[in-house]
């Protein structure tokens with residue numbers, strides 16, 4: 001489980017997935033013709049609040065978590081999660 005704690009003064013979100021996919025989704029959401037919709041791979045928190053996301057990493061690969069509030073991703077609000085296969 002991932003807990004997003006917003007200690008800042010503006011809204012933030014956390015979207016998780018393969019980088020290409022979440023960037024494509026961010027562009028889609030930035031289009032004013034797109035009706036708001038919610039995905040299971042994203043949570044958001046207002047200032048002083050927190051949100052929880054339960055996420056299962058299905059395969060070993062690199063995932064990215066990022067915030068797509070306007071300008072945030074561009075400002076570097078992202079992190080990389082490397083999932084590696086378990087060795088037996």
Ligand SMILES: [Cu+2]
Nearest residue numbers: 012067069072
């Ligand atoms: Cu943000």
